[in-house]
Amino acid sequence: MLLTKAGSSARWRCSSRHWMLILLTALVAVSVVSLLIGAGSVGPRQVLGLLSGSDHAEARFIVWELRAPRTLIGIAVGVALGVAGALLQAVSRNPLADPGLLGVSAGAAFAVSLALVLGASAATLRIPVAQLGALIGCVCVLSVARLRGVGSDPVRLVLAGAAFSGLLGSLSALMLLYDQRAADEIRFWVVGSLAGRRLDDLWAVLPSLLIAGAGVVVIARPLAALALGERAASGLGHRPGLIRWLAVGCVALLVGAATAIAGPIAFVGLVVPFVARAIAGPDIRRTLWFCLPVGPLIVLTADIISRVVVAPSELPLGVLTALCGAPVLIAVVRAKRLPML
Amino acid sequence: MSGVALPHTSTAYQEEPSGQAVAVPQGYWRAALPSYGVSVLLEKRAVAVNIGLSAALMAACVLYLSLGSVTLSPNAVVASLLGQGDRMTAFMVQQLRLPRLIAACFTGAAFALAGVLMQTLARNRLATPGIIGIDNGATAFAVASIVGLGVGIAPPAMALAGATTAAVLTFGLAAGSGTQGYRFIVAGIGVGAVFGAVTQLMLARVAIDTANAAYPWTVGSLNARPASAVQLLGIGLALGLVAALALARSLTLLRFKDAIASGLGTAVKVRRLQVLLLSVVLTALAVAVAGPVGLVALIGPEIARSLSSARHVPILAATLAGALVMVLADLAGRTLFAPIEIPVGIVTAVVGGPWLLWILMRPQRSRP
Secondary structure, eight states, X not given: OHHHHHHHHHHHHHHHHHHHHHHHHHHHHHHHHHHHOOSSSOOHHHHHHHHTTOOOHHHHIXXXXXXXXXXXXXXXXXXXXXXXXXXXXXXXXXXXXXXXXXXXXXXXXXXXXXXXXXXXXXXXXXXXXXXXXXXXXXXXXXXXXXXXXXXXXXXXXXXXXXXXXXXXXXXXXXXXXXXXXXXXXXXXXXXOOOTTOOHHHHHHHHHHHHHHHHHHXXXXXXXXXXXXXXXXXXXXXXXXXXXXXXHHHHHHHHHHHHHHHHOOOOSHHHHHHHHHHXXXXXXXXXXXXXXXXXXXXXXXXXXXXXXXXXXXXXXXXXXXXXXXXXHHHXXXXXXXXXXXX | OTTSOOBOOOGGGSOOTTOOOOOOOTTEEEEEETTTTEEEEEEHHHHHHHHHHHHHHHHHHHHHHHOSSSOOOHHHHHHHHTTOSOHHHHIIIXXXXXXXXXXXXXXXXXXXXXXXXXXXXXXXXXXOTTTTTHHHHHHHHHHHHHHTSSOOOOHHHHHHHHHHHHHHHHHHHTTTTOSSSHHHHHHHHHHHHHHXXXXXXXXXXXXXXXXXXXXXXXXXXXXXXXXXXXHHHHHHHHHHHHHHHHTHHHHHHHTSOHHHHHHTTOOHHHHXXXXXXXXXXXXXXXXXXXXXXXXXXXXXXXXXHHHSOTTSOOHHHHHHHHHHHHHHHHHHHHHTTTTSOOOHHHHHHHHHHHHHHHHHHSOOOSOO
């Protein structure tokens, strides 16, 4: 009995290793495609020529100054949003919890708009302000989730989140109507896009991503214990309250960083853990590992499509994530029994 | 059927041939036409609510016509409406402000009527057309006709097609789980998100000028209101109101369980379909004028329900309250931050969002 169990577990692990390999390969492939394809006139052939040693000034500029930073930022945003979604779902025990849907991203965007209207410059303050906004949004969402009646119904929480982010979105729009300067500074950021972001943005958020990563490493095991229930977790020597607060802090750091670079993007935090869970099963530790390749994969794919569909102009990334995320939302909601976390 | 003359078929209150006095239930007035042998019961509270809302709407309309970049006195407004007063005032009131006021009244009334119908149909106070994605469907199709994807059909017709598509999708996707739970609503939010993204997609494809022209479509505004669409909405609203009042009795019964409703003599499936159709058509026509200002469909019926008794579905009160909310919201958007004009969709979102959250947060009550 024990032997067969060990054998099946080993086989399972092997298959999950295969999955990881496949995903990583796909990620590399998508990254290369992201370098090759764009809205501009530089096509795959010129890029391949550049990579094999030819020297074409325009192609060199476009690939190394525009597309490569964009790809790296896409990877960072995908990782941040995917991991944040998985954490938020584990903490709120709600398979529909997505930072974008629940209003965490909207909180970050609102905070940035508010800071801009109050006179801050977009270049300096954006990241800490966005993270603070995300933290406040997170705390709001989770305190709502702990209300009696709302927390036991995952779908109701999503509805409250949608109402919350709708409200924050229109408040931001209102402030931007009022303040033309802020609107000009923020217009291309508030729709959610990876276009025109520079590598400096990435360096600016890297510290908080690293801190959040360290936090996730620390709380992964306690979170897995928390999935067994609060009593079991405290019986195993963890402190549920502390774990939750740490997780919320990590989510705020990650979502704030991602929103500060790319603007509010919904549905990524829903789809990525959904896919990762389908591959890895219910264990949060495995899910988190699989979020690492799946997140960038989805964000980069959406970004490439957003460049190609309406060339020579571009589509906001949030539009595409909504197009592929909403069906997942509907599918989860339609399931006879919602998967309980 | 609040406060509306409704032929009462129950024998107990029918005019007796002998003309003797009939007991009138408490809280009702009985209006009778003895020579025709017809009598109706009017609920006192509903009559009062409707008269009060009408008066408030009139006052709001006068206020709407007098406030703006040039402030007029209410007397001057009324005078110029009656064809007196100087020509400048007459031009301002009749050419500039009146058409917009009419559009505001019509759209608000249509949205709220559609909302109260849909809420009753789904037995769910959150199931307004805006929340379950019908607004966004209509918007997406209307924008498609405006940015001209080789479609030469007028926006109202396209909005109708879009609203129908979205309604079919939402109700179809919710077929398994019924319409009462929150799952139905979230499925609708998903459908709405897809259509919203499609709208963005189309706006991104066109030149920046066309996109600017189509911007009101994404938030909801009374700035770009095609006259033909307003006329169509007026006709549709009049017919829809009559139809809704004719359906009032069935609507009151549809609030109960299917078994009870059909036991009391309602053809549940047929009535459902009629109510759904009415709601979708009204939403589409209103969206074709003002874009997605969906939260009026939540606020109007809420006000009407809180004022009226729970005996009936407050159709007329909801319609009046919707028009009132829309007029006040557009007035606020025009004047509060002048010279900047805030689209009416943003005003209603800022006001209606907290309201929606409050409905969600408070403990459940069974009243739809």
